[in-house]
Amino acid sequence: xxxxxxxxxxxxxxxxxxxxxxxxxxxxxxxxxxxxxxxxxxxxxxxxxxxxxxxxxxxxxxxxxxxxxxxxxxxxxxxxxxxxxxxxxxxxxxxxxxxxxxxxxxxxxxxxxxxxxxxxxxxxxxxxxxxxxxxxxxxxxxxxxxxxxxxxxxxxxxxxxxxxxxxxxxxxxxxxxxxxxxxxxxxxxxxxxxxxxxxxxxxxxxxxxxxxxx
Numbered sequence: 001x002x003x004x005x006x007x008x009x010x011x012x013x014x015x016x017x018x019x020x021x022x023x024x025x026x027x028x029x030x031x032x033x034x035x036x037x038x039x040x041x042x043x044x045x046x047x048x049x050x051x052x053x054x055x056x057x058x059x060x061x062x063x064x065x066x067x068x069x070x071x072x073x074x075x076x077x078x079x080x081x082x083x084x085x086x087x088x089x090x091x092x093x094x095x096x097x098x099x100x101x102x103x104x105x106x107x108x109x110x111x112x113x114x115x116x117x118x119x120x121x122x123x124x125x126x127x128x129x130x131x132x133x134x135x136x137x138x139x140x141x142x143x144x145x146x147x148x149x150x151x152x153x154x155x156x157x158x159x160x161x162x163x164x165x166x167x168x169x170x171x172x173x174x175x176x177x178x179x180x181x182x183x184x185x186x187x188x189x190x191x192x193x194x195x196x197x198x199x200x201x202x203x204x205x206x207x208x209x210x211x212x213x214x
Contacts (some may be wrong), residue, residue, distance in 0.1 A: 016190055027067035035065045035080075045069060045078040046184050051102045068179060069160065072148055077112050078105075079181025083128070085206035088123065088165035088173040095165040097178065100158075105184040107153035111136065112182065115163065117143030117175030122168025125175050129161040137166045143175055 027042035032054055041050040044067040054062060063083040070077055086095040089157065117125050119142070127140035136151050161180065165173035 022152060026199050027065070029064055029066040031064055032062040032082070032084075041208065042060065042067075044080065044181075045076075046186070047103060047105045047108070047182050048077040049080060049103055051100075053098075053100045054082070055098040056084075056086075056096065057211065058086070059092050060084060060095050060097055066209070068181060070181070072112050072181075072183075073110075075110060075183035077110075077181035077183050079179060081177055081179040083177050084175075086117075086163070086165050086173075086175045087211075088167040090167055090170065090172075093167040094096055095173070095175075097163045097175075099161040099163070099178065099180075102156065103184065104156035104159050107155055107185055108151075108157060108182050109153050109185050110148055110150040110179065110183045111138060111157075111159075112146065112148045113138045113140060113161070114146035114177075114179045115140050115175060116177035117165075117173065119143060119171065119173045121171030123171030123173035124166045124168065125164070125173045127163045127168065129159060129180070131157045131159050133157075143173075 007169065013100070025042055027044045028186055035052045040052065041048060056062065062086060063085070066081045066083065068079050068081050082097075082099060084097060086097055088095045111131060113127060113129055115125065115127050119125055124145045129138040130136070134151060134154065136149060136157070137148055138147055140147055159180065161178070163175060163178050165175055167173060
């Protein structure tokens with residue numbers, strides 16, 4: 001019985017260490033400078049965000065990043081919301097926010113994007129995003145809208161997102177929250193399956209030995 005307990009404990013202790021990547025802490029609401037610091041990585045549920053950078057042009061004030069979890073089209077989405085104030089007007093006709101990052105999980109299966117803001121007159125606010133590999137694209141042609149796209153399961157993606165406000169000849173555009181999120185499907189890793197199989201085989205061997213001794 002002692003041998004069985006030792007093998008079970010060894011399996012529990014070893015299995016989480018096999019086939020896993022470096023641990024990242026949970027994402028928390030924090031300044032943009034915290035998220036864009038060199039080497040910063042964090043998790044929202046099973047999804048890891050890293051190598052984050054944010055660029056601005058025009059009248060833009062960055063505020064913070066916040067982790068978000070919600071349901072979209074029947075799937076649980078895990079992501080980040082970037083809060084800021086971007087204003088385009090006749091006197092300052094364009095405001096731009098770019099957001100670049102890497103995202104990974106086991107495995108990513110869809111991407112979600114949304115934008116909060118308002119426009120008047122000839123003003124417009126748009127979002128264009130490209131995920132690679134696969135050249136997966138998302139587009140929002142106005143504020144207070146959302147979109148999603150599904151794709152074949154993949155372990156990691158590089159995201160390049162651009163949010164543009166244009167005032168036009170007689171209008172304005174203001175935006176304040178840009179959200180990106182992903183859903184996942186969990187696939188057992190081969191190394192973990194092999195360890196589990198080895199443990200089961202060991203338990204079977206010990207049971208046979210106990211029967212022979214009896």
